[in-house]
Amino acid sequence: MNKIVQINPDQVEDVGSLYAARKKVYPQSVFGTFRRIKWGLMAFCLGVYYLLPFVRWNRGLGAPDQAVLIDLPNSRFYFFFIELWPQEVYYFTGLLIIAALTLFLMNSVGGRIWCGYLCPQTVWTDLFYAVERLIEGDRRERMRKAASADPLKLERISEIMLKHSNWLLIAWWTGGAWVLYFTDAPTLVKELVTFQAPAIAYIWIAILTATTYLLAGFMREQVCVYMCPWPRIQAALTDEWALNVTYRYDRGEKRRSVKKANELRALGLPAGDCVNCYQCVAACPTGIDIRNGPQIDCIQCGLCIDACDNVMKKIGRPTRLIGYDNDINIQRRMAGKPPIYGIVRPRTIIYTALIALVGGIMLYALLTRSLLDINVLHDRNPVAVKLSDGSIRNAYTVRFLNKRGFDRVVTIDIDGPPYAVLHVVGDDSITPDRPMVVLGRDSTTELRVLVTAPSEKNSERSIPIKFRITDIGLGEVASAIDNFVLP
Amino acid sequence: MAESELDKVSGKTTTGHQWDGIKELNTPLPRWWLITFYATILWAIGYWVVYPAWPLLWSYTRGVLNYSTRAAVAVELANLEKIRGDKMIALGAASLADIEKDPALLALARARGKAAFGDNCAPCHGSGGAGAKGYPNLNDDDWLWGGSLDQIVQTIQFGARSGHTKTHEGAMLAFGKDGILKRDEIGTVANYVRSLSGLSTRQGYDVAAGANIFFENCTSCHGEAGKGNQELGAPNLTDKIWLYGSEEATLIETITNGRAGVMPAWVGRLDPSTIKALAVYVHTLGGGK
Numbered sequence: 001m002n003k004i005v006q007i008n009p010d011q012v013e014d015v016g017s018l019y020a021a022r023k024k025v026y027p028q029s030v031f032g033t034f035r036r037i038k039w040g041l042m043a044f045c046l047g048v049y050y051l052l053p054f055v056r057w058n059r060g061l062g063a064p065d066q067a068v069l070i071d072l073p074n075s076r077f078y079f080f081f082i083e084l085w086p087q088e089v090y091y092f093t094g095l096l097i098i099a100a101l102t103l104f105l106m107n108s109v110g111g112r113i114w115c116g117y118l119c120p121q122t123v124w125t126d127l128f129y130a131v132e133r134l135i136e137g138d139r140r141e142r143m144r145k146a147a148s149a150d151p152l153k154l155e156r157i158s159e160i161m162l163k164h165s166n167w168l169l170i171a172w173w174t175g176g177a178w179v180l181y182f183t184d185a186p187t188l189v190k191e192l193v194t195f196q197a198p199a200i201a202y203i204w205i206a207i208l209t210a211t212t213y214l215l216a217g218f219m220r221e222q223v224c225v226y227m228c229p230w231p232r233i234q235a236a237l238t239d240e241w242a243l244n245v246t247y248r249y250d251r252g253e254k255r256r257s258v259k260k261a262n263e264l265r266a267l268g269l270p271a272g273d274c275v276n277c278y279q280c281v282a283a284c285p286t287g288i289d290i291r292n293g294p295q296i297d298c299i300q301c302g303l304c305i306d307a308c309d310n311v312m313k314k315i316g317r318p319t320r321l322i323g324y325d326n327d328i329n330i331q332r333r334m335a336g337k338p339p340i341y342g343i344v345r346p347r348t349i350i351y352t353a354l355i356a357l358v359g360g361i362m363l364y365a366l367l368t369r370s371l372l373d374i375n376v377l378h379d380r381n382p383v384a385v386k387l388s389d390g391s392i393r394n395a396y397t398v399r400f401l402n403k404r405g406f407d408r409v410v411t412i413d414i415d416g417p418p419y420a421v422l423h424v425v426g427d428d429s430i431t432p433d434r435p436m437v438v439l440g441r442d443s444t445t446e447l448r449v450l451v452t453a454p455s456e457k458n459s460e461r462s463i464p465i466k467f468r469i470t471d472i473g474l475g476e477v478a479s480a481i482d483n484f485v486l487p
Numbered sequence: 488m489a490e491s492e493l494d495k496v497s498g499k500t501t502t503g504h505q506w507d508g509i510k511e512l513n514t515p516l517p518r519w520w521l522i523t524f525y526a527t528i529l530w531a532i533g534y535w536v537v538y539p540a541w542p543l544l545w546s547y548t549r550g551v552l553n554y555s556t557r558a559a560v561a562v563e564l565a566n567l568e569k570i571r572g573d574k575m576i577a578l579g580a581a582s583l584a585d586i587e588k589d590p591a592l593l594a595l596a597r598a599r600g601k602a603a604f605g606d607n608c609a610p611c612h613g614s615g616g617a618g619a620k621g622y623p624n625l626n627d628d629d630w631l632w633g634g635s636l637d638q639i640v641q642t643i644q645f646g647a648r649s650g651h652t653k654t655h656e657g658a659m660l661a662f663g664k665d666g667i668l669k670r671d672e673i674g675t676v677a678n679y680v681r682s683l684s685g686l687s688t689r690q691g692y693d694v695a696a697g698a699n700i701f702f703e704n705c706t707s708c709h710g711e712a713g714k715g716n717q718e719l720g721a722p723n724l725t726d727k728i729w730l731y732g733s734e735e736a737t738l739i740e741t742i743t744n745g746r747a748g749v750m751p752a753w754v755g756r757l758d759p760s761t762i763k764a765l766a767v768y769v770h771t772l773g774g775g776k
Contacts, residue, residue, distance in 0.1 A: 382616075385624065387627050387629070388723065390726075426771065
């Protein structure tokens with residue numbers, strides 16, 4: 001029996017609002033190995049994003065010469081030497097599978113490498129922080145300015161305006177680069193500056209300018225902490241071997257001042273290396289304390305490693321008090337054993353093998369895909385027609401796909417009912433019994449094809465019929481199977 | 488009704504309503520909701536002014552925009568015609584033979600023809616032109632009034648026995664009903680007609696009499712060899728295609744009562760380029776000559 005609890009209204013405690021306001025983060029500038037890696041990767045990622053639309057790739061006359069182009073009106077996707085049609089969308093599925101597996105592999109080797117170095121949210125936020133730092137000064141200065149209750153001075157106003165206009169400029173450039181992937185980039189740039197581009201281009205630039213400005217300028221780490229699903233998935237996927245940005249508490253604890261720690265060491269007593277300088281917290285772009293252990297807010301950018309290393313150097317202690325490590329090694333060090341690293345283990349081997357498998361399948365499919373194809377659709381009403389001499393005719397709508405960048409001529413043959421004769425509606429070629437059809441480059445051609453067979457030679461109700469087309473120049477062959485039906 | 492009082496737990500006042508000691512908290516509608524509600528009322532008034540709204544006895548308030556869905560449909564249809572305009576002009580200008588030689592025009596004519604066929608011809612000829620008893624199959628190579636493009640255009644324009652001055656005339660006489668042939672003669676000639684296309688005949692029927700009856704009565708339209716005459720819409724009796732059926736009983740019925748299927752004239756109801764497109768569509772179904 002449940003007991004009914006009587007609540008006395010006079011004793012109800014007011015817990016206040018459950019809403020926690022965001023604490024604004026003011027990351028301190030850092031110098032060191034990981035900062036240099038981040039600058040390098042940022043330059044690389046942004047460089048690829050902004051410049052790729054301008055890379056040219058010759059595909060012959062009449063075809064677009066942009067290396068990477070998503071041609072929506074003509075439903076074609078161009079990627080250097082690859083051209084994909086809408087029905088080949090499964091290549092993107094394959095790419096997405098590889099992307100997911102790569103993310104898992106990265107995670108099982110080095111934690112949130114994607115979050116810390118490569119994710120657009122991180123890259124652009126980092127860039128926006130750099131602009132902010134350049135204009136408004138470093139952490140302390142920004143905090144002082146933000147906390148200042150003084151009425152706004154002209155200098156401060158111009159600073160704020162300068163910051164936001166620079167942010168908007170970057171955001172606009174980001175949105176501008178995006179639309180260049182969807183049409184010929186140099187032409188569109190010309191149209192954009194002369195205000196002759198289609199409205200849709202301006203609309204998309206405006207949308208992406210707004211999202212970049214908001215996400216990188218204002219939402220920042222909140223995107224990673226509250227919006228992104230990956231931290232949750234990552235936390236579930238990680239294991240004890242994965243190297244994550246870790247505070248080595250076996251070395252750091254107990255925290256003491258430099259002076260106190262030196263005194264203890266002089267006496268031969270153990271003393272932690274962490275001096276409670278809070279440089280790791282100051283440098284953190286998500287505003288957390290890495291010393292509290294692994295946490296969902298940590299994007300593992302490695303900036304706290306640089307910040308801590310700089311302090312360790314100054315106080316003459318070994319670096320990497322914070323570093324890429326895991327719990328196994330902390331426990332081993334505490335037990336006096338040497339650290340071990342398990343980068344090659346079943347998990348990473350399986351991920352690598354799966355990536356290789358999917359990649360291999362995609363490569364094989366790409367290399368062996370047919371650039372000539374044929375689809376056949378049998379007439380449904382009527383399925384068969386009796387002609388005046390008693391023979392039977394079936395009509396088919398045949399669609400030819402020529403994925404090559406030039407026109408070509410194919411012949412059509414059929415294997416099916418005995419004595420069957422083929423006729424292409426509208427065709428008056430010189431070889432009527434083996435019609436030749438011209439297929440335009442990079443396009444589909446639809447024709448109505450009639451097959452007539454004498455009825456007395458065919459007793460089956462339905463006979464398989466194979467349409468085979470042969471490129472008379474290249475010898476490429478494609479075929480499709482349908483049925484020849486008697487009334 | 489009790490007095491309104493302050494509730495300690497929620498910090499709200501009560502409405503004063505009370506049932507069995509249970510008091511109701513006063514939770515008014517949110518301000519934004521109320522404002523939205525009043526705004527929608529204002530919006531509705533604006534709507535009455537601008538759009539058709541109130542029914543009157545013999546009419547309705549038309550609104551200052553004078554909007555009408557019927558007019559909107561008319562405008563859209565006119566726009567559609569404008570969009571189709573150039574292409575349909577190209578179709579109208581090209582000769583029938585040229586249309587079939589030009590893949591782009593052929594595709595256009597077939598698409599337009601297919602749509603028009605579904606709207607106008609399918610009730611009798613079937614959605615794929617497969618026909619039915621008494622309604623010719625347009626996919627085959629047997630034509631009552633000719634299967635060339637020009638002949639098909641002619642038939643679509645003026646129909647058959649449609650009453651139009653230029654229509655195809657000529658009908659199968661009712662040899663039995665009109666007393667031209669006796670019942671046994673009709674049976675004999677029906678068997679003879681079946682033999683023309685190699686169909687089985689009743690055992691012991693009088694072949695010579697059948698040939699004689701056929702020669703005297705049928706050849707003027709169907710020809711001496713029974714090959715028919717497209718000028719008169721007289722079908723070829725030697726082939727494997729039968730509009731009404733080839734059974735002896737069906738043939739006796741045909742000969743006794745005659746046949747005169749009607750196809751309406753479409754000139755004036757369909758514009759010339761649509762008729763052209765229809766002709767190309769029918770011609771390319773497979774049986775065109």
